[in-house]
Amino acid sequence: MSKTLLKLDQVNTYIDQFHILQNVNFEVKTGEVTVLLGRNGAGKTTTLRTIMGLNNASSGTVTFNGENITKLPPYKIAKRGIGYVPEDQGIFYDLSVGENMRVGMRTEDDATKERLEWALDLFPDLKKFWKKPGGQLSGGQKQMLSIARSYINSNDLLLIDEPSKGLAPVIVEKVIESIDKMKEQTTVLLVEQNFYMASKLGDRFYILDDGVSVHEGSMTELEENEEIKRKYLGIA
Numbered sequence: 001m002s003k004t005l006l007k008l009d010q011v012n013t014y015i016d017q018f019h020i021l022q023n024v025n026f027e028v029k030t031g032e033v034t035v036l037l038g039r040n041g042a043g044k045t046t047t048l049r050t051i052m053g054l055n056n057a058s059s060g061t062v063t064f065n066g067e068n069i070t071k072l073p074p075y076k077i078a079k080r081g082i083g084y085v086p087e088d089q090g091i092f093y094d095l096s097v098g099e100n101m102r103v104g105m106r107t108e109d110d111a112t113k114e115r116l117e118w119a120l121d122l123f124p125d126l127k128k129f130w131k132k133p134g135g136q137l138s139g140g141q142k143q144m145l146s147i148a149r150s151y152i153n154s155n156d157l158l159l160i161d162e163p164s165k166g167l168a169p170v171i172v173e174k175v176i177e178s179i180d181k182m183k184e185q186t187t188v189l190l191v192e193q194n195f196y197m198a199s200k201l202g203d204r205f206y207i208l209d210d211g212v213s214v215h216e217g218s219m220t221e222l223e224e225n226e227e228i229k230r231k232y233l234g235i236a
């Protein structure tokens, strides 16, 4: 059995007066890709933001690598080894591709440079447009920059929010290929509405419905369960 890297235990998060996450429980195991699924507004992004400390859990515990990180500020959580690729990608539009990468670097040691080389081999467009402003990249290139930037630090866990959003099928394939390569080295928690991508990459799944974790299991079990797919994901 692989080790639990991240655990959410009875997590509740409010945004203003709205009770968004309601006793959310789930685990991410080292070396796996865990996919968080659910309809629009189910609370997937809020879950990632709560893990990163960008939304505060009002009760419950987030444990990472055996440490309670629930009350830590976001920069400390990032330093513990969690990379975040937000839904809006978080690109600095006026900075070049190279500057966006350097801003994201925790250190510039040899290991980081090696990871940067690896990421640029994976996404040759980033090398090609190294000096181009981030704002001028295509949607797919911005997604690649955001993923590559999270990868160059030595993180134990990457949180990736809907990487397929707005991308053409051919670019979705490219993003799948890149996450597939990254998962050999980093554990991933993926939020994804594109079931094709989720099933290609995922080992385990959790479904959120109205802020409540309602189902979990192996991705193979979900692929075969037409009822759950229809009820919570609106497919099949």
Ligand SMILES: Nc1ncnc2c1ncn2[C@@H]1O[C@H](COP(=O)(O)OP(=O)(O)OP(=O)(O)O)[C@@H](O)[C@H]1O
Binding pocket: 015, 016, 018, 020, 038, 039, 040, 041, 042, 043, 044, 045, 046, 047, 193
């Ligand atoms: N800043 C905010 N202020 C008020 N309500 C918010 C805010 N951010 C999120 N919400 C609400 O929280 C709920 C969960 O939103 P969240 O973005 O986590 O869902 P999601 O599952 O990621 O949805 P999607 O798949 O559409 O991105 C929604 O009802 C949303 O309207």
